[in-house]
Amino acid sequence: MTGIEPMRRLGRVGYGAVGALLLCLGLAPSARGDSASCLAKVSSYVAELDELLAKEKNRLTPYDDLNERHFPFRDCEPDPLLDVVRNSRFIRSISYNSRTKQYFITFMSEEVVLGFTYYASEKRSGPDTNTALWVHK
Numbered sequence: 001m002t003g004i005e006p007m008r009r010l011g012r013v014g015y016g017a018v019g020a021l022l023l024c025l026g027l028a029p030s031a032r033g034d035s036a037s038c039l040a041k042v043s044s045y046v047a048e049l050d051e052l053l054a055k056e057k058n059r060l061t062p063y064d065d066l067n068e069r070h071f072p073f074r075d076c077e078p079d080p081l082l083d084v085v086r087n088s089r090f091i092r093s094i095s096y097n098s099r100t101k102q103y104f105i106t107f108m109s110e111e112v113v114l115g116f117t118y119y120a121s122e123k124r125s126g127p128d129t130n131t132a133l134w135v136h137k
Contacts, residue, residue: 038076042084045070053090053109060133063114073118073125078103081118 048066056062073081085091085105092108106115117129 035075035077038073039080042081046088050089057111075123078120
């Protein structure tokens with residue numbers, strides 16, 4: 001064995017290690033940002049919200065509890081998130097500010113209006129933008 005042979009072996013191992021490292025780095029965003037998990041959370045929120053809006057007429061506490069359990073939403077792709085919220089029986093509006101890349105999503109029953117903001121470019125809901133208020137007639 002010549003003095004070059006160990007260097008070749010080390011080089012092959014080094015290339016394998018570099019390849020494995022690059023593979024791990026390529027998978028890191030998927031592990032951190034799980035759109036499917038986020039969409040499941042949004043779906044659960046919308047289902048529970050629809051139940052509450054259909055029956056709860058006297059208290060805001062259940063809505064506050066619901067928001068506390070589900071928010072914030074993180075790592076959702078905006079279009080699938082919007083598809084999920086559009087399935088709500090109580091969706092009232094979805095507005096978009098193209099300058100700030102924010103969606104303003106509002107749900108409403110005869111008694112309660114709820115809403116939240118989703119920052120599309122950051123793929124997250126605003127920390128203090130989920131609201132529940134009484135509708136004054």
